Amino acid sequence: MKMLLPTLAAATAIALPVMAQARPVTFEATLKPYGGNGAYVVLYVTDAAGKYKGTLWMAGGKAKYYRHLADWQRASGGATTEIDGITGASVGSGKTLKISLDLADALIDAGYEIHVDTAVEDGTDNPSEVVVPLSAKAAGTAVAGKGYVKSFKVTF
Amino acid sequence: MTKSLRLGAILLLSTTALGVAIAVAPVHADGRKTAGQDVAEAHETSRLIFASESRSRHHDRNRRHHHDDDDDDDDGEDGRGGMRPPRAAAPDAPVPDNGLFSGKARPKVDVQ
Numbered sequence: 519m520k521m522l523l524p525t526l527a528a529a530t531a532i533a534l535p536v537m538a539q540a541r542p543v544t545f546e547a548t549l550k551p552y553g554g555n556g557a558y559v560v561l562y563v564t565d566a567a568g569k570y571k572g573t574l575w576m577a578g579g580k581a582k583y584y585r586h587l588a589d590w591q592r593a594s595g596g597a598t599t600e601i602d603g604i605t606g607a608s609v610g611s612g613k614t615l616k617i618s619l620d621l622a623d624a625l626i627d628a629g630y631e632i633h634v635d636t637a638v639e640d641g642t643d644n645p646s647e648v649v650v651p652l653s654a655k656a657a658g659t660a661v662a663g664k665g666y667v668k669s670f671k672v673t674f
Numbered sequence: 675m676t677k678s679l680r681l682g683a684i685l686l687l688s689t690t691a692l693g694v695a696i697a698v699a700p701v702h703a704d705g706r707k708t709a710g711q712d713v714a715e716a717h718e719t720s721r722l723i724f725a726s727e728s729r730s731r732h733h734d735r736n737r738r739h740h741h742d743d744d745d746d747d748d749d750g751e752d753g754r755g756g757m758r759p760p761r762a763a764a765p766d767a768p769v770p771d772n773g774l775f776s777g778k779a780r781p782k783v784d785v786q
Contacts, residue, residue: 540776563774572772575781603769606783619781622774 540620543674545574547634548614550668555639556608557666558583559615560590566629570594575617576601578608586637589645626674627653636666
């Protein structure tokens with residue numbers, strides 16, 4: 519019993535900073551009703567200098583199509599290790615892709631940007647069709663993309 | 675009478691020629707095809723392939739870039755031969771260690 523309180527205090531001391539470093543963030547991308555095949559959609563992060571930081575999600579399972587996500591391909595080098603474990607199905611016309619994750623707190627209000635590339639078979643490629651800052655100011659505001667994205671919103 | 679003999683001779687010769695042809699290119703009991711059949715089928719296949727390519731070319735004119743990829747059997751290759759296909763997203767798949775996923779938990783994804 520004597521050891522319980524110190525152990526609990528130590529566990530809390532270790533756990534709290536870890537918890538404080540993560541922030542639950544939701545990304546919502548609603549596609550236009552373009553009526554074609556499922557869209558390949560990739561969300562990735564660049565730093566203040568525009569340097570690729572990492573990928574958040576890849577919607578679309580066939581690696582041979584990834585080269586049509588041109589900006590992501592260029593920035594990431596197209597390495598599939600970048601998207602292991604964070605790859606899902608392509609997104610249908612008019613559908614909304616909602617991604618919730620614990621984002622590293624250090625990325626918020628630090629000049630980082632979210633990029634969205636899209637591509638559709640028999641359609642067009644839209645590299646960086648959405649670019650929004652990861653900032654408290656931009657959070658909650660829906661922006662339209664240049665291609666298939668009707669609206670994109672980050673909330674945290 | 676001469677006419678009947680001539681007809682009989684023609685019939686006999688035809689039958690003999692047919693027999694010789696069959697003897698030269700026998701159909702094997704195990705189902706393998708004869709050389710003649712192979713040649714005929716090869717011609718037929720060529721015609722089919724040509725027709726198919728013809729249709730494909732015609733179709734390609736009306737298609738966009740992604741169909742160029744239909745010829746790729748190499749999912750995951752980048753032309754340099756070094757890439758492998760990504761693992762399918764699974765609940766227990768680890769997220770990349772890129773510093774973005776603070777909790778190391780996989781993103782929750784929903785398509786509506």
